[in-house]
Amino acid sequence: MGRKRGEKPKNQPESMISRKDLGSWIEGPPHHAAGSYPGQELGLPPEGPAAMAGYGRRFLALIIDWVIALGLGALFFNGSEIAPLLIFAGMHILMIGLLGTTIGKRIARIQIVKVGGANATLSTSLIRTALWMVIVPLIIIDSDGRGLHDRLAKSVEIVM
Structure with a gap:
């Protein structure tokens, strides 16, 4: 008697990564259910001051900086060739650590704060910037739209 449909052969090892695992990564961050919005889990308002900054504002700030x-x-x-990268990193570490914003973020009306609303510190900006320079954390985004660099630094970009 043969195998039933969908049944694995007895001698075949378990796969380490399933199709479901890859599918969830390829599809991107989970979408919000009806009535929810980015930043809701962090206690941020849906729009206006202190709401989570959108991708358009973030991209504009990045280009300006x-x-x-x-x-x-x-x-x-x-x-x-390396000077602009070092200037960019230094600008982010110092300006976010001291002022909570950079020139580009100020023009785009974005401020970096710690989750809960406290001002960003030099250590927060150092962690964020170091991870930002690696680039990989930028593409790992949670359901609230925060990159891994923001999650590890316990920070969030909000509208001023």
């Missing part, structure tokens, strides 16, 4: 870092790198470091 990167252009500033490129300009300063070209102006003061004669086009060094």
Whole structure:
């Protein structure tokens, strides 16, 4: 008598990663149920001041900060390839740690705070920036739209 449909052969080992595991990663972060919104689990309002900053604002802030870092790198470091990255990182560590925002984030009206609303600290900005530079945490996003770098630093980007 043969195997039944869907039954694995007896000598075949268990797979380490299932199709379901890969499917959940490829599909991206879980979508919110009807009536929920990004930041709801963190106690943030759905819109207005202190709401979670959207991807458009974040991208605008990133572009502005990167252009500033490129300009300063070209102006003061004669086009060094690593200078803009170091300027960008330094700008984020110092400005977010001291002011809670960068020039780009200020223009886009974004502020970085710790989960719960406390001001970001230098250690928060250092953790965030170090992980941000690795890039991988940026693509690992939770259901609230926070990257791994924000989750590990216990921070969130909100609208000012």
